[in-house]
Amino acid sequence: MVFSSISFLFFFLPLLFLIYFIVPKKLKNMVLLIFSLLFYYIGEKWYVILLLSSCLVNFLVGRKLSSKQKKSYLILGLVFNVGLLFYYKYTNFFIDNFNQILNFNFSTLQVVLPLGISFFTFQNISYLIDVYRNDTKEEKNLFAYFTYISLFPQLVAGPIVRYKDIRKELESRKESTNKFASGITRFTVGLGKKVLIADTLYYTYTAIMASNMSMMSYWVVALCFTFQIYYDFSGYSDMAIGLGSMFGFTFKENFNYPLISSSITEFWRRWHMSLSSFFRDYIYIPLGGNRCSILKNIRNILIVWILTGFWHGADWNFILWGFYFFCFLILEKFVLKKYLKNNIFSYLYTFLIVIFSFVIFSISDMKELVSFFQGMFGIGVEITNFESIYYLKNNFMILIVSFLGMGPLFKNIIIRLKKGKMNKVLSVLEVVFIIVVLILSIAVIISSTFNPFIYFRF
Amino acid sequence: MKNKIIVGIFILILGSGFIFGILSKTQEISFFERRKLTSKEDLKEDFFANLDDYMSDQFLLRNELLKVSSIWNRFFLRNEEYNNVYTKKDSIIEKNYPMNQKSIDGFIDKMNSISTRYLKNSNVYYTILPDKSYFLEEGKELKMDFSSMKKQLNEEIKGVYIDILDEFTLEDYFKTDIHLKQNAYFKVIPTFTEKMNLKYQKKDYEEYKIDHFYGASFSKAPYLNQETITYYSNQEIKNTKVKHLEYGKRNVYDLTQLNNVDLYNVFLSGPSALIEIENNQSESSRELIVFRDSFGSSFVPLLIPYYQKITVVDLRYISDEKMAELISFDQKDVLFMYSTLLVNSSEILKVKK
Numbered sequence: 001m002v003f004s005s006i007s008f009l010f011f012f013l014p015l016l017f018l019i020y021f022i023v024p025k026k027l028k029n030m031v032l033l034i035f036s037l038l039f040y041y042i043g044e045k046w047y048v049i050l051l052l053s054s055c056l057v058n059f060l061v062g063r064k065l066s067s068k069q070k071k072s073y074l075i076l077g078l079v080f081n082v083g084l085l086f087y088y089k090y091t092n093f094f095i096d097n098f099n100q101i102l103n104f105n106f107s108t109l110q111v112v113l114p115l116g117i118s119f120f121t122f123q124n125i126s127y128l129i130d131v132y133r134n135d136t137k138e139e140k141n142l143f144a145y146f147t148y149i150s151l152f153p154q155l156v157a158g159p160i161v162r163y164k165d166i167r168k169e170l171e172s173r174k175e176s177t178n179k180f181a182s183g184i185t186r187f188t189v190g191l192g193k194k195v196l197i198a199d200t201l202y203y204t205y206t207a208i209m210a211s212n213m214s215m216m217s218y219w220v221v222a223l224c225f226t227f228q229i230y231y232d233f234s235g236y237s238d239m240a241i242g243l244g245s246m247f248g249f250t251f252k253e254n255f256n257y258p259l260i261s262s263s264i265t266e267f268w269r270r271w272h273m274s275l276s277s278f279f280r281d282y283i284y285i286p287l288g289g290n291r292c293s294i295l296k297n298i299r300n301i302l303i304v305w306i307l308t309g310f311w312h313g314a315d316w317n318f319i320l321w322g323f324y325f326f327c328f329l330i331l332e333k334f335v336l337k338k339y340l341k342n343n344i345f346s347y348l349y350t351f352l353i354v355i356f357s358f359v360i361f362s363i364s365d366m367k368e369l370v371s372f373f374q375g376m377f378g379i380g381v382e383i384t385n386f387e388s389i390y391y392l393k394n395n396f397m398i399l400i401v402s403f404l405g406m407g408p409l410f411k412n413i414i415i416r417l418k419k420g421k422m423n424k425v426l427s428v429l430e431v432v433f434i435i436v437v438l439i440l441s442i443a444v445i446i447s448s449t450f451n452p453f454i455y456f457r458f
Numbered sequence: 459m460k461n462k463i464i465v466g467i468f469i470l471i472l473g474s475g476f477i478f479g480i481l482s483k484t485q486e487i488s489f490f491e492r493r494k495l496t497s498k499e500d501l502k503e504d505f506f507a508n509l510d511d512y513m514s515d516q517f518l519l520r521n522e523l524l525k526v527s528s529i530w531n532r533f534f535l536r537n538e539e540y541n542n543v544y545t546k547k548d549s550i551i552e553k554n555y556p557m558n559q560k561s562i563d564g565f566i567d568k569m570n571s572i573s574t575r576y577l578k579n580s581n582v583y584y585t586i587l588p589d590k591s592y593f594l595e596e597g598k599e600l601k602m603d604f605s606s607m608k609k610q611l612n613e614e615i616k617g618v619y620i621d622i623l624d625e626f627t628l629e630d631y632f633k634t635d636i637h638l639k640q641n642a643y644f645k646v647i648p649t650f651t652e653k654m655n656l657k658y659q660k661k662d663y664e665e666y667k668i669d670h671f672y673g674a675s676f677s678k679a680p681y682l683n684q685e686t687i688t689y690y691s692n693q694e695i696k697n698t699k700v701k702h703l704e705y706g707k708r709n710v711y712d713l714t715q716l717n718n719v720d721l722y723n724v725f726l727s728g729p730s731a732l733i734e735i736e737n738n739q740s741e742s743s744r745e746l747i748v749f750r751d752s753f754g755s756s757f758v759p760l761l762i763p764y765y766q767k768i769t770v771v772d773l774r775y776i777s778d779e780k781m782a783e784l785i786s787f788d789q790k791d792v793l794f795m796y797s798t799l800l801v802n803s804s805e806i807l808k809v810k811k
Contacts, residue, residue, distance in 0.1 A: 177461050435471075
């Protein structure tokens, strides 16, 4: 089930609101758990058992992390989680590559990648490590732990929520009209980003890619890839944060206007922050971080970025994507750092590198990827043609909207208006904005025959 | 206060959709979209797999929301070809681009293959009807090169070409449908009679109107209005006997189709593999075989006075081999009549190469 669907908005969510806000406080977590499992079951059917089994194992291991053999239990837990992820996500990738490289003929496994497995596995790992490090207490209530892992707002597309960040809210939280209303605003913004912008960009580049492409078309498609992934992913995070807020949870931010960063280093402080902080806290720092020799530091960065790439999907383009960022991060760390300030060159450089990165991210076939880059540099194609100008003109507005929305322009306007004592006008505008975006999004969902979902490989 | 209003509106919108979804009566067919909707029966098969389609199909104010979506994309995002259609002079134009060379070659091969196999002793004519994209502006919209298509067809298809490509205007078509209105064909009948060596007959017709017509393209730009189908009949047409291979006996204008989602099916009962039309009042003893797509449905009735028997074949629904078992072609007139839409997607014709 996805948030941007009619069945979620008009069946699942109203039913959940109805029951959640009627039942006594002590049953609220149970209601959330049941609905979260239903949410997962609707999309993934009996993989819900896998989700529950994974939770159960991690819960039991967590209970043992206060014992004397806590290190052994931690290793056991990590092996289980990594093994589970490896089996479902990476086994066929390795079998395929062994077969190709060594000319073997091993048959691949008949397994489907369970949705959200990368997210819930990383949440389980973060829980075990945090308990092991005494950064948080272990959860003693099995159902509370199940609720934490399977909480539907963040189950299939993140953010990766750490147990220590919502432990108190799991035990006791206060839902309020204000929190509910701010959750609605955030959810609506996310829904609009996903349905009105990201999905439109998907249709845009699909149409352009079916046309007679020129160099200009390749650049427009690359721009569409970048904006689509940003608006889809950050839109999903907004919806997750908004839904969390409606039920009294406070999830940390996951995106902070990454496309206006002045360096790749800054970009990764602003993009999918829950993932980058996971790798920083649980891989990079334990490996020695930067408090070691330069060579070891470079090794640590390489490991983190290969893993980051591989986490996004079991394919070579994702590994290449991670390696690509590793190269620029090293380049910035040792060479470019002093030049990358808040100037137009830095922003353009970062934006360009990010655009190239999302081409790598979007095209898994290596031959197609090479051909796409050739197209971007005008090799074997015209610089421009009628069709590319036509498609640019026809999709100009969505590109402008995407461009204007990538920075905090609208947020800053609102802050200025608030300072100018325009609060009443702003309140009315906020209500109108929510109604308009909600109705437009519903209209677009209803008229769509396909709902692009970019997380199926995560 | 503001927050209470936001919560109230959100709950109202979601709650209305939820309650309507539970209490409303299931609609089985959408005339607006011309399709069968997901029903409660589908939910019984697999509730969760079909829930989204069901709720979306049966959604409160669905038709109005389709209009909103279309207006948003076309007028705010300025996507002129949203849903692969253009709108010009309030008429919906299906995009027919790019030119599919493989399909055009295939079309020619299929026509010639039929001629070689079955039409050695027949008078063969062919004509191409322009689809609405013919009226797009070259250099502004995506319009295929119709002149090169016509040139290739003229050079390679065996038979007498009846050129009516430039005879129509956009106003001759239904605004919400791909087809030509029936009265548009009146102006090309003299061209046909001249080329096919028939004596032109000026006939009187009575006009019959069918309201509430949502054309095949309507749901792609639903902010336009429904329209009226006008068909032309007289006593000779009313007395004509029509027999379908699939449905048996019907009338030329089949009013039983008024309950169908596609009111255009009133012309020769819509899609049909093979139809025999016999006009005992005809002064002629000649016979005609028409190979056609859906454009032919409203044209063929106007040829009735000129032939004693017209056999109408739609190769999308019958293979040429099966057809050849049922028809004799010797000494008969044969007309291939296809729209440029079909020429550009000829793979759907069931002709053995």
